[in-house]
Amino acid sequence: MSTKLIIGVDGESSDNRAIEFASKLSTQIGNCELIVVYVIEWSPFSFQTNEENAERHKRREEETELATNRIIAPVLKKLEAANIKASGIVTHGNVADALNRVAKEQNADQIIVRRTSDASIKTRIFGSSVANLVMESTIPVTVI
Secondary structure, X not given: OXXXXXXXXXXXXXXXXXXXXHHHHHHHHOOEEEEEEEEEOOOOOOOOOHHHHHHHHHHHHHHHHHHHHHHHHHHHHHHHHXXXXXXXXXXXXXXXXXXXHHHHHOOOOEEEEOXXXXXXXXXXXXXXXXXXXXXXXXXXXXEO
């Protein structure tokens, strides 16, 4: 049975820390698959005009394709070059909820993310996505 590790990325250069940690861990574990996940923050409760609703599906597909090409594909190429089995997923939603959902769907063993340095008022009031993930996750979360 293969061990599955989720790596949550957001397209920043500091993602490399989480990717490098997961890569090293996967080689230590052996039979391991890395699943690189990028979440496009999206709320089904935002208010939109009729025109925006009509375009929403098309826009989501375009966002998914763009994120796959710009964020996921380069990471997968780097992991493939290191002979590490990996796949990628782009999804929409709340970051913590989406990472937890993907982990459940993939029957993952662990989630690896990097901490953020966001000190905005929103983060101070509502907490960061990483903090929410740690509190909500049903599997171990490693924060780099």
